[in-house]
Amino acid sequence: MATMTAPAPQTPKPTRKDYESDQEVRWCPGCGDYSILAQMQRVCADLAIPREKLVFVSGIGCSSRFPYYMNTYGFHTIHGRAPAIATGVKCANPDLMVWVMTGDGDGLSIGGNHMLHTLRRNVDLKIVLFNNRIYGLTKGQTSPTSEMGKITKSTPIGSIEHPIQPVAFALAAEATFVARAIDGEPQHMQEVLKRAAQHKGVAFVEVFQNCNIFNDGAWEYLTAREIRDDRIIELRHGQPMKFGKNLDKGLRLKGFRLEVVQLGQGVSESDLLVHDETDEDASLAFLLSRENPDLPVPIGVFRSVSHPTYDGLMKAQIDDYTSKRGKGDLRKLIHSGQRWTVGA
Amino acid sequence: MSTPSTEPPKSQRVKEVIERVTIRFAGDSGDGIQLSGNQFTLATAMAGNDLGTLPDFPAEIRAPAGTLPGVSNFQISFSEKSIHTPGDAPDVLVAMNPAALKVNLKDLAKDGTIIVNSDNFTPVNLKKAGYTSNPLEDGSLGSRRVIQIPINELNLKALESSPLSKKERDKCRNFYALGVIYWLYDRPLEPTLQWIADKFAKNPAVVEANQTALRAGYYYADTTEIFTHSYTVRKAALPPGEYRNITGTEAMVLGLVAGATLAETQLFYGSYPITPASDILHELARHKNYGIATFQAEDEIAAVCAAIGAAYAGNIGVTGTSGPGVALKGEAIGLAVMAELPLVIINVQRAGPSTGMPTKAEQSDLLQAVVGRNSECPVAVLAPATPADCFNTAIEAIRIAVKYMTPVFVLSDGFLANSSEPWLLPDISTLEKITISHKADVNDFKPYRRDPKTLARPWVIPGMPGFEHRIGGLEKEDVTGNVSYDPQNHEKMTLTRAEKVRRIAQDIPPTQIVGEPSGQLLVIGWGSTYGAITSAVENVRARGKKVSYVHLRHLWPFPSDLGEIIRRFETVLVPEMNLGQLKLLLRGEYGLPVIGLHKVQGRPFKISEIQSKIEELI
Ligand SMILES: Cc1ncc(C[n+]2csc(CCOP(=O)(O)OP(=O)(O)O)c2C)c(N)n1
Ligand code: SF4
Numbered sequence: 001m002a003t004m005t006a007p008a009p010q011t012p013k014p015t016r017k018d019y020e021s022d023q024e025v026r027w028c029p030g031c032g033d034y035s036i037l038a039q040m041q042r043v044c045a046d047l048a049i050p051r052e053k054l055v056f057v058s059g060i061g062c063s064s065r066f067p068y069y070m071n072t073y074g075f076h077t078i079h080g081r082a083p084a085i086a087t088g089v090k091c092a093n094p095d096l097m098v099w100v101m102t103g104d105g106d107g108l109s110i111g112g113n114h115m116l117h118t119l120r121r122n123v124d125l126k127i128v129l130f131n132n133r134i135y136g137l138t139k140g141q142t143s144p145t146s147e148m149g150k151i152t153k154s155t156p157i158g159s160i161e162h163p164i165q166p167v168a169f170a171l172a173a174e175a176t177f178v179a180r181a182i183d184g185e186p187q188h189m190q191e192v193l194k195r196a197a198q199h200k201g202v203a204f205v206e207v208f209q210n211c212n213i214f215n216d217g218a219w220e221y222l223t224a225r226e227i228r229d230d231r232i233i234e235l236r237h238g239q240p241m242k243f244g245k246n247l248d249k250g251l252r253l254k255g256f257r258l259e260v261v262q263l264g265q266g267v268s269e270s271d272l273l274v275h276d277e278t279d280e281d282a283s284l285a286f287l288l289s290r291e292n293p294d295l296p297v298p299i300g301v302f303r304s305v306s307h308p309t310y311d312g313l314m315k316a317q318i319d320d321y322t323s324k325r326g327k328g329d330l331r332k333l334i335h336s337g338q339r340w341t342v343g344a
Numbered sequence: 345m346s347t348p349s350t351e352p353p354k355s356q357r358v359k360e361v362i363e364r365v366t367i368r369f370a371g372d373s374g375d376g377i378q379l380s381g382n383q384f385t386l387a388t389a390m391a392g393n394d395l396g397t398l399p400d401f402p403a404e405i406r407a408p409a410g411t412l413p414g415v416s417n418f419q420i421s422f423s424e425k426s427i428h429t430p431g432d433a434p435d436v437l438v439a440m441n442p443a444a445l446k447v448n449l450k451d452l453a454k455d456g457t458i459i460v461n462s463d464n465f466t467p468v469n470l471k472k473a474g475y476t477s478n479p480l481e482d483g484s485l486g487s488r489r490v491i492q493i494p495i496n497e498l499n500l501k502a503l504e505s506s507p508l509s510k511k512e513r514d515k516c517r518n519f520y521a522l523g524v525i526y527w528l529y530d531r532p533l534e535p536t537l538q539w540i541a542d543k544f545a546k547n548p549a550v551v552e553a554n555q556t557a558l559r560a561g562y563y564y565a566d567t568t569e570i571f572t573h574s575y576t577v578r579k580a581a582l583p584p585g586e587y588r589n590i591t592g593t594e595a596m597v598l599g600l601v602a603g604a605t606l607a608e609t610q611l612f613y614g615s616y617p618i619t620p621a622s623d624i625l626h627e628l629a630r631h632k633n634y635g636i637a638t639f640q641a642e643d644e645i646a647a648v649c650a651a652i653g654a655a656y657a658g659n660i661g662v663t664g665t666s667g668p669g670v671a672l673k674g675e676a677i678g679l680a681v682m683a684e685l686p687l688v689i690i691n692v693q694r695a696g697p698s699t700g701m702p703t704k705a706e707q708s709d710l711l712q713a714v715v716g717r718n719s720e721c722p723v724a725v726l727a728p729a730t731p732a733d734c735f736n737t738a739i740e741a742i743r744i745a746v747k748y749m750t751p752v753f754v755l756s757d758g759f760l761a762n763s764s765e766p767w768l769l770p771d772i773s774t775l776e777k778i779t780i781s782h783k784a785d786v787n788d789f790k791p792y793r794r795d796p797k798t799l800a801r802p803w804v805i806p807g808m809p810g811f812e813h814r815i816g817g818l819e820k821e822d823v824t825g826n827v828s829y830d831p832q833n834h835e836k837m838t839l840t841r842a843e844k845v846r847r848i849a850q851d852i853p854p855t856q857i858v859g860e861p862s863g864q865l866l867v868i869g870w871g872s873t874y875g876a877i878t879s880a881v882e883n884v885r886a887r888g889k890k891v892s893y894v895h896l897r898h899l900w901p902f903p904s905d906l907g908e909i910i911r912r913f914e915t916v917l918v919p920e921m922n923l924g925q926l927k928l929l930l931r932g933e934y935g936l937p938v939i940g941l942h943k944v945q946g947r948p949f950k951i952s953e954i955q956s957k958i959e960e961l962i
Binding site: 021023050051052053055057060067068070071072073074075076077078081084085086087088089090091092093095096113114116117314317318321322324325326327328330331333334335336337338339340341342343344 | 386389390392535538539579582583584585586587588589598601602605610612614631632633634635636637639641642643645646647649650651652653654655656657658659661675676678679683769770772805806807808809810811812813814815816817818826827
């Protein structure tokens, strides 16, 4: 370890400002990324996480510039590989709180493999996937979340690829915490990020993020003020699944499918599904995560279960093995196996 | 052709003392050839000879039994003198079936001996090996001495009273064959008997059967009269001390463990299985109580990235793979160069582009290591010379990586990894501690402020209050490390990164020259060709001819005195198992003509191949 002099003490009650770096934020004016940055800084302050314990690891993309703007430790790495690098960071020092900031292209295209394996291993990382359904930094090509038929620079006559659903992907990979937020809903996003920060294990948060330059209004079909309440449902643990301006609509199970029901006309609240984010069986969460034009799109925490973490198991295994075998003695190791002596 | 009945009576058998023997064991991959070879090696090492080995096995886990692609070989050469290679042409070929005979016959010395398991020379096996007539009967083996032993039958007879099934008893026949060879070369049985006892401790019947087979083979050779001679190779005059036999892989692992111990830091090994590098992962995973974390990643990219992440967080980050894996890791290595983090990348080189020949050795990833990434991306490159030397090289790689905050390549190869030699055990109290000396002051901390001597930036690790900062792969502003597109700054940083790696040369000891310091011919080698070149040079010099030799451990940067040494010779010859990669680097660096000698057959050089080239040049 490098030799260091005494640290400057941190202010006892941190504010958002304490987590702002001295770097000028260079996203396009109006980009949804600003909101995510602001909410993250607030959450860190609210939870008073020591700045030196925070590490933001990112890949490449507009969203991946994120670490530069946080006054914490940060590592802006290479395209798609942030989950793998963050795994190394967390395993080397499980005391750190390590966030992975990634885009839909970064995290699910070039980095899809690492994302899958990081989620299934349950490395104690907080992963925020900024989903703008486009490649921002490379100026507007389709991403793996772009909708079929989408016209972009790389698909001038329409995309012929079926999009991936990030939340469904994360659930299928057995992630222990899966949630969704929207850039335009700061309070809700703070709640979700806070929950992610407090989760022990891998936390995957998809954020609907607007790229006003290359994919402006990508989420308007859900988030526009007039329709928002009818198109979005907020999941709340232990609460019946209700939505609509007057909370007069709900979700119910019909066979193996979800259906929307109108409360009052022979249907009461007790007929509705009650959200249980702690259910070990993620089937219902998976059903909720599927894209379906007839159903509202859920935000909030889909799943939050407690499993041993990869980094924790790694450390425990090393500690356990060491206490069983004794701390390795290099001399003994070198002098093991069948040996012989040559006399002088 | 010899048969028992034509041999002289026992009393006439001679015990002959010889200087050196080379034996090749060959059989089906399922015949336990590698195991037999390793046991013979151990017995030979314990008998005090110097030795070199060359395991050579097919990539297929189990090619169809009896076929040519299924043949597995193990060659060992042992001597009363110091030797450096597993030998050019075997004096003795032990062929467990016709395919093994067919594949290996061309390599056997003209007056060599062939020992065959005659029971396996059935019409079916002969056909599988592509023989139209039985070579044991048709005279096609020429002047070679052929000893036929019905090993299957003799083995089963010896194990008549064993409670094991016939199939299990059959499995012991490699020990039967081994017993015969132990008698022939006067090897002690004890190390192998002990090994069998340890290995199969859970199953006494298996211990009993294998030990019985080994002894039965030995007694068979002793009592029947199939051999006119037995041979003794005297102990070699090795430097005094305690020894064990070690493969390159084992030495590499011990070197990594030693490096982490000397640095008093956890070592994090990220890897994805690939032949012939996987064994490093297997071995390290057993040493978790030495402060070792191992991570089997989803691919090579994740493996190197996790090692980089661990290095960023203060561990000794190491990743190991073979050429195709390095190709995948290239971009991440560039990140480590840009972020100036310590990282050790072990490349156990193998033959051919793409998947090539996974189990065969080559030295053709040198340029990949030195320049095989985008942009100006300098890293240090080291290569061990022998299996045991992997130990020192691994420690040195860790030392350079943390001292200069740079990725360091270690270029091993399939031959180094699998072959073995006696290793004089080091006194670990004499190994220098690895200290991380670059300091940072929290009151005026800049992530890219450099140590004036090494140009290393400080290794500031997340978790340290007051040092919060951001790094990444985008170009850095000098000192601050902030992102910068300034043209002058980019040039300055590019030059600085190059200079930092060049300064590693200040730690390289003066180059050792074998032979005269100037003259007509200088041979320069690197990596696993060490043994063959050394022997060739020794042979030529023993004949009174002048040739000098330099073996490079440091491939990048080169030692500071190398240019001056090269200039003192009229001709420089570089033998390499590639088409001239070091040759190209030397020409580029020093602008002097260099002659290459190349071999790309997936097999190490023979001494004779190098020797005749040297003789041609002087
Ligand atoms: C190996 C590699 N391939 C391609 C690129 C180019 N590249 C940079 S960012 C990017 C896509 C980013 O899209 P997304 O992850 O959705 O992030 P956004 O910019 O939209 O936030 C691509 C293809 C790269 N930097 N590295
Ligand atoms: S291109 Fe899009 S995603 Fe990138 S900064 Fe601009 S608005 Fe944001």
